[in-house]
Each structure stands twice: as C-alpha cells, then as structure tokens.
Amino acid sequence: xxxxxxxxxxxxxxxxxxxxxxxxxxxxxxxxxxxxxxxxxxxxxxxxxxxxxxxxxxxxxxxxxxxxxxxxxxxxxxxxxxxxxxxxxxxxxxxxxxxxxxxxxxxxxxxxxxxxxxxxxxxxxxxxxxxxxxxxxxxxxxxxxxxxxxxxxxxxxxxxxxxxxxxxxxxxxxxxxxxxxxxxxxxxxxxxxxxxxxxxxxxxxxxxxxxxxxxxxxxxxxxxxxxxxxxxxxxxxxxxxxxxxxxxxxxxxxxxxxxxxxxxxxxxxxxxxxxxxxxxxxxxxxxxxxxxxxxxxxxxxxxxxxxxxxxxxxxxxxxxxxxxxxxxxxxxxxxxxxxxxxxxxxxxxxxxxxxxxxxxxxxxxxxxxxxxxxxxxxxxxxxxxxxxxxxxx
Amino acid sequence: xxxxxxxxxxxxxxxxxxxxxxxxxxxxxxxxxxxxxxxxxxxxxxxxxxxxxxxxxxxxxxxxxxxxxxxxxxxxxxxxxxxxxxxxxxxxxxxxxxxxxxxxxxxxxxxxxxxxxxxxxxxxxxxxxxxxxxxxxxxxxxxxxxxxxxxxxxxxxxxxxxxxxxxxxxxxxxxxxxxxxxxxxxxxxxxxxxxxxxxxxxxxxxxxxxxxxxxxxxxxxxxxxxxxxxxxxxxxxxxxxxxxxxxxxxxxxxxxxxxxxxxxxxxxxxxxxxxxxxxxxxxxxxxxxxxxxxxxxxxxxxxxxxxxxxxxxxxxxxxxxxxx
Ligand SMILES: Cc1ncc(C[n+]2csc(CCOP(=O)(O)OP(=O)(O)O)c2C)c(N)n1
Ligand SMILES: [Mg+2]
Numbered sequence: 001x002x003x004x005x006x007x008x009x010x011x012x013x014x015x016x017x018x019x020x021x022x023x024x025x026x027x028x029x030x031x032x033x034x035x036x037x038x039x040x041x042x043x044x045x046x047x048x049x050x051x052x053x054x055x056x057x058x059x060x061x062x063x064x065x066x067x068x069x070x071x072x073x074x075x076x077x078x079x080x081x082x083x084x085x086x087x088x089x090x091x092x093x094x095x096x097x098x099x100x101x102x103x104x105x106x107x108x109x110x111x112x113x114x115x116x117x118x119x120x121x122x123x124x125x126x127x128x129x130x131x132x133x134x135x136x137x138x139x140x141x142x143x144x145x146x147x148x149x150x151x152x153x154x155x156x157x158x159x160x161x162x163x164x165x166x167x168x169x170x171x172x173x174x175x176x177x178x179x180x181x182x183x184x185x186x187x188x189x190x191x192x193x194x195x196x197x198x199x200x201x202x203x204x205x206x207x208x209x210x211x212x213x214x215x216x217x218x219x220x221x222x223x224x225x226x227x228x229x230x231x232x233x234x235x236x237x238x239x240x241x242x243x244x245x246x247x248x249x250x251x252x253x254x255x256x257x258x259x260x261x262x263x264x265x266x267x268x269x270x271x272x273x274x275x276x277x278x279x280x281x282x283x284x285x286x287x288x289x290x291x292x293x294x295x296x297x298x299x300x301x302x303x304x305x306x307x308x309x310x311x312x313x314x315x316x317x318x319x320x321x322x323x324x325x326x327x328x329x330x331x332x333x334x335x336x337x338x339x340x341x342x343x344x345x346x347x348x349x350x351x352x353x354x355x356x357x358x359x360x361x362x363x364x365x366x367x368x369x370x371x372x373x374x375x376x377x378x379x380x381x382x383x384x385x386x387x388x389x390x391x392x393x
Numbered sequence: 394x395x396x397x398x399x400x401x402x403x404x405x406x407x408x409x410x411x412x413x414x415x416x417x418x419x420x421x422x423x424x425x426x427x428x429x430x431x432x433x434x435x436x437x438x439x440x441x442x443x444x445x446x447x448x449x450x451x452x453x454x455x456x457x458x459x460x461x462x463x464x465x466x467x468x469x470x471x472x473x474x475x476x477x478x479x480x481x482x483x484x485x486x487x488x489x490x491x492x493x494x495x496x497x498x499x500x501x502x503x504x505x506x507x508x509x510x511x512x513x514x515x516x517x518x519x520x521x522x523x524x525x526x527x528x529x530x531x532x533x534x535x536x537x538x539x540x541x542x543x544x545x546x547x548x549x550x551x552x553x554x555x556x557x558x559x560x561x562x563x564x565x566x567x568x569x570x571x572x573x574x575x576x577x578x579x580x581x582x583x584x585x586x587x588x589x590x591x592x593x594x595x596x597x598x599x600x601x602x603x604x605x606x607x608x609x610x611x612x613x614x615x616x617x618x619x620x621x622x623x624x625x626x627x628x629x630x631x632x633x634x635x636x637x638x639x640x641x642x643x644x645x646x647x648x649x650x651x652x653x654x655x656x657x658x659x660x661x662x663x664x665x666x667x668x669x670x671x672x673x674x675x676x677x678x679x680x681x682x683x684x685x686x687x688x689x690x691x692x693x694x695x696x697x698x699x700x701x702x703x704x705x706x707x708x709x710x711x712x713x714x715x716x717x
Binding site for chain 2: 218221286354376379
C-alpha cells in the first residue's frame with residue numbers, strides 16, 4: 001500500500017454496505033457528510049444543520065488566533081533545531097481544528113488535550129512558554145490545570161479521554177452546566193481506553209465532547225490502519241451522535257463544536273466530532289515523513305490551508321485591510337521574540353526537584369533518599385574545597 | 394566477524410529469524426515502512442511483505458492479545474512496543490494471559506511470543522520514554538526477561554528469544570542502540586540466561602545488565618587507575634538470574650555492588666542482594682550495596698544526568714563497600 005485513498009483530495013469515501021475484505025482494500029463510494037461553511041477558496045456556504053453568524057471582529061479574531069498559533073509553532077520548531085528544545089510536535093495544518101474548537105469552549109468548560117493542542121491552549125489563555133517546558137525537558141507539564149481549565153498534555157495515547165469522561169461525570173453529579181472536551185487523534189481511536197471512554201460517557205450520559213483530529217496519520221500509519229469506517233461513525237455503535245467536520249474550516253469547526261458542547265451542556269450526553277484535517281509536518285521533530293508518505297498528498301492539502309481560506313474570505317468581504325495584516329505581522333514577531341527569549345532563559349530545575357511532589361502527603365523513603373543524595377552531592381563540594389579523596393557518605 | 398551497532402544487530406537478527414522460520418511474524422506500531430521509530434525493523438516489510446511485518450493499529454493490549462492468539466495458532470510473533478512507558482496498556486494481557494496460559498493448559502499450549510521493548514533512559518526524551526520496568530516483568534512467574542548489553546548479545550539473544558517456547562520480555566537498552574561491537578553470526582552462543590564476566594577483577598564485583606554494563610566497565614577502568622581491581626558481571630538475564638556465576642564472583646571478591654537504572658526500592662537489586670547474601674554470607678566483607686534510581690518519577694530530561702547512576706555514583710558505592 002502506498003498513497004492513501006484520500007490522496008486525491010477530499011475525505012475518504014464512506015463505505016457503502018459491506019467493505020471489501022481484500023487485504024489493503026480502500027474505502028470507496030460516496031463521500032461521508034462533511035460539515036463545511038467555508039470552501040477552500042474562501043466561499044461562504046450554508047449547511048442545513050449547522051450555521052454560524054460572526055461579527056467582523058470575531059472573524060478577524062479567529063484569523064489572528066490561527067496566524068499567531070502558526071507562528072508560535074514555527075518558532076518552536078526553530079528552537080528545537082537550535083537545540084533549545086529536545087522535541088516538538090508541530091500542529092501545522094491543524095490550526096482551524098484547534099482554534100475553532102477551542103474558541104467554542106466557555107471558561108468554565110474543561111479541556112483535556114493530547115500533546116499537540118498548542119492552538120487550543122492558546123484559546124484557553126495558557127502561556128505558550130508553559131507548553132515549551134516539557135519539550136525543553138525542564139518539567140513534565142508543570143502548569144496548574146485548574147488555572148485555565150486546561151489539563152496537562154498527555155503523551156500516553158488515549159488515556160485522557162477517560163479522565164475527561166470522569167470529569168464530565170463529576171460535572172453532571174454537581175448539577176453544573178459546564179461541558180468537557182477531550183482531544184485525541186485518529187491513531188488514538190484504536191486504543192482500548194478510548195472505546196472505554198465512549199462506553200462510560202454513553203452509559204452515564206456524561207457531558208463530554210470527544211474531539212478527534214483526524215490528521216490522516218499516526219506517525220507512519222495512515223488512518224486506514226486504524227479504522228475501516230469513518231471515525232465519526234463509531235459513535236453510533238455506542239449510542240451517541242457523531243459528526244464529521246471540515247477540520248480546515250475554522251467556521252465549521254466552531255459551529256459544530258459549539259453545537260456539540262451545547263448538546264452536552266443541555267443534558268443530552270456525549271458527542272463525537274471528527275475534524276477532518278491533515279498533519280502538514282512531521283509527526284515530531286524526530287520523524288522523517290519522506291520514509292512513508294508521498295509529497296503529492298501534502299501538496300493536495302496545501303490547497304485547503306485553513307489560514308489562507310479565511311484570509312480569502314476576509315479579503316473578498318472587505319473585512320480586513322493592510323493595516324490589520326501589518327498589525328498581526330508585528331504581533332507575530334513580538335510573540336516569536338517573547339518565546340525565543342523565554343525559552344533561552346528558561347532555567348533547568350534544581351537537582352533536588354527530582355524528589356519534589358512525588359507524594360501529596362510525603363513519604364519516608366523519599367525523604368531518606370533526598371537526604372542521602374544531598375549528602376552525596378555535598379561530598380563533591382568538600383572534595384573540591386579540601387582537595388581530599390572523595391569518600392562519599 | 395562484523396562490526397555492527399546494536400540496532401543493526403537486532404535488525405539482522407530479525408531478518409535471520411524471518412528467513413529461517415516462516416512462522417515468525419514481526420508486529421507493532423510503525424514497524425513497516427518506517428522501520429520502527431528506532432529503525433530496528435528497517436527494510437523488513439519491504440523484503441518479507443505486509444503479511445509478516447505488520448503495522449498494527451495503535452493499541453498495545455491489542456498487539457499483545459492478538460500475538461497470543463497467533464501463537465495459539467502456531468505462529469511466533471515478535472512484537473515491538475514503541476517505548477517502555479507504552480507497554481502498560483498491554484500489561485493485563487502479559488500478566489493475566491501470556492504468562493499463565495502454558496500452566497493453565499497443563500503444558501498443552503505454548504506461547505512463543507517475544508515482546509521487544511526499548512527501555513531505560515539517557516536519550517533526553519520526554520515523559521514515558523526512559524523507564525526501566527524490568528522488575529515489573531521479572532516479578533511475574535511464566536515470563537522470561539533478558540536484556541543484551543552489546544551487539545553480539547543483541548544478535549544472538551534475540552535469536553534465542555524467538556526460538557524459546559516461553560514468552561520472553563526482550564529489553565533493549567535504547568541509549569546503546571548506536572554502540573558498535575563485533576558480531577560473529579556463525580559462532581554458537583551459550584545460554585541467554587547465563588551471566589558473563591565482562592571484566593575480571595579481585596577486589597569487588599559490580600553486577601549490571603543492559604545499559605549499565607558500559608558504565609560499570611568504565612567504573613572498573615577508572616578504579617584500576619587507583620589500583621583497585623573490579624570485576625564486572627553482565628547478568629544478561631533477569632528471569633531467571635544466573636546466581637551461580639555471580640556467587641563464584643562474589644566468593645572471589647567478597648564484595649558486591651548491584652547497579653541498575655530502575656528505582657532501587659523493590660528493584661532487581663533487592664532480589665540479587667538477598668540471594669547473594671544467603672549464598673555468600675561468610676564470604677562477604679561488606680553488605681551488598683545497590684546503586685539505582687530514586688523512588689521518584691523519572692525526571693524531565695534536563696535532570697536525567699543527575700538522576701541516572703553514572704560513573705561517580707558507582708564509584709561512590711565502590712568506595713563505601715571497600716571502606717567497610
Ligand atoms: C500508549 C502509547 N503507545 C504508543 C505511543 C507512541 N506514539 C506517540 S504519538 C503516536 C501516534 C499518535 O497518532 P494520533 O493519535 O493520530 O495523533 P497525532 O500524533 O497524529 O496527533 C504514537 C504511536 C504513545 N505515546 N502512547
Ligand atoms: Mg493522527
């Protein structure tokens with residue numbers, strides 16, 4: 001198998017009746033329903049079920065969010081290349097999926113991200129520098145999840161979907177009208193944890209939106225290796241609605257996620273949103289996609305760029321002028337500089353931080369090991385000053 | 394004899410196994426076109442096809458669970474877990490099913506499943522990519538646990554794991570993947586469960602395995618400069634453990650320091666210390682000391698150099714044991 005059926009552009013075809021069982025068979029047939037409100041050319045189109053009416057300010061705001069997020073992401077890649085970060089997972093191409101869904105949340109909603117949700121973090125007012133700590137290797141997350149109702153990044157694939165479901169069960173128990181949104185990928189859709197999250201959410205009618213960014217790839221494996229039906233259709237088997245949205249159309253993502261969160265908030269239970277998008281870059285900075293995917297596929301998706309699409313619309317409608325774009329350019333430069341300076345001066349934690357926060361209530365062994373290690377480290381200082389042979393301990 | 398990096402030796406070993414036994418399958422996440430994130434399976438799918446080198450869905454419990462089924466059907470699956478920290482979705486299948494099925498069937502079924510896991514730290518990675526879970530497997534009856542420290546062992550011990558009729562947890566020291574060594578692909582190897590004396594010495598025994606063997610050899614070299622003669626035993630196998638070889642060494646030196654990256658608390662060093670104390674009580678000049686990780690989560694990359702037991706911490710323990 002080489003290039004995927006989606007390579008020709010457009011979503012993979014919905015299976016009509018039985019899919020063929022031949023090994024490596026691709027889904028063909030009619031295209032699944034894909035909610036779109038803005039075409040790749042920037043034409044506004046209507047959809048029967050989902051609509052949106054935004055003010056010019058709101059539209060320009062979405063554009064700004066996406067541009068700044070992309071710039072932040074590009075800066076992080078550069079910092080990785082320069083050795084300032086150990087790793088980076090780029091969101092390039094997924095700006096609309098993340099900004100649209102993130103902007104659909106309310107401050108009291110709770111977000112459970114994977115490791116790639118830099119755009120969602122932006123919409124939750126998480127300081128971009130906070131996101132970089134773990135990629136620089138100075139912490140494992142480190143921000144206070146409750147400050148912005150934005151949970152820590154989760155690397156173990158799928159785990160957070162259960163946490164989101166449990167959190168939503170708690171929200172429902174409290175009688176609150178907040179909603180929870182769980183991000184996950186097309187690859188993650190194969191994990192047992194995700195299936196279990198779907199089951200729990202359905203059984204307890206939990207106010208959680210499962211937001212799958214189907215970026216077509218899980219490292220080197222195309223979505224066909226994970227699912228033989230479009231991912232949004234899985235929801236039906238669990239007993240809740242699923243919808244596929246054009247993940248590169250920020251308006252459609254915003255409209256659909258708003259509706260899904262409202263669905264959850266109003267006591268109707270979970271919903272699955274599949275944002276159909278594309279990972280334009282490598283999986284992470286250590287990955288080499290030339291080993292497994294064709295350039296043409298990426299080129300196809302370039303024509304559906306989420307930022308260019310909104311810009312085309314803004315221009316056509318006369319909603320943005322040179323001054324607006326110039327101001328955003330300036331803001332981008334300022335953000336990039338802040339990120340650069342911030343990362344370069346980000347200090348490594350003190351060695352003894354190894355022993356911090358292992359337990360909330362403390363632990364005798366940790367205390368003992370901390371003291372022993374401190375003594376051991378001090379023995380080097382003694383050696384250095386006294387010039388004596390290092391008899392540790 | 395050929396010079397090979399450990400990664401290449403593992404690749405060659407898998408190739409050999411796929412060639413010599415049509416029942417051998419390689420399966421895991423990204424093992425196909427990509428050749429695995431560490432390229433251990435590089436080129437194998439191209440040469441043996443998608444039917445034998447299988448890109449699986451992203452689900453570790455699924456990978457190990459289906460490997461069990463394939464083994465029941467007569468195949469010999471060699472599964473790759475992408476990183477140590479991601480084996481846990483499969484832990485249920487490994488502990489409750491894979492390890493026990495042979496016994497439950499009163500020996501009537503065999504489970505020749507190999508689970509390859511790149512493990513331990515030192516590569517500056519993010520969370521869950523640097524852990525040493527060996528004790529969690531060695532503690533489970535029914536599993537064999539082995540870990541090579543050099544290219545020759547990587548080549549041969551993987552062959553032997555695949556030929557073994559029991560489930561084998563095969564731990565690959567990822568920070569040593571690019572270390573080169575001589576590999577003789579024709580010489581017949583000894584048992585994979587036999588410890589070897591990697592460096593002869595008379596004053597103290599260092600017992601290690603996987604990534605820490607190199608550190609211990611360096612420690613022995615440093616100690617030699619100070620006139621101290623350290624023996625280094627590469628355990629190679631953690632279940633079973635070759636206590637005879639270790640006992641012979643400790644009876645000679647009278648002192649033992651066990652070194653591993655995994656947390657010391659309930660770690661493999663505890664088992665080794667207890668058994669050797671029992672076997673060598675009257676030969677010991679000092680208590681068996683352990684050097685390893687702390688009872689704390691593996692730290693962020695910028696602290697791993699301090700966290701990992703390096704030359705200084707090994708030598709510090711050596712000093713303490715010798716001063717006893
Ligand atoms: C349980 C587990 N297994 C394996 C991995 C290694 N891994 C990291 S990302 C990834 C692919 C994830 O793909 P997807 O869910 O589509 O998310 P994307 O990276 O495309 O955003 C894999 C296999 C992991 N992090 N966790
Ligand atoms: Mg993906």
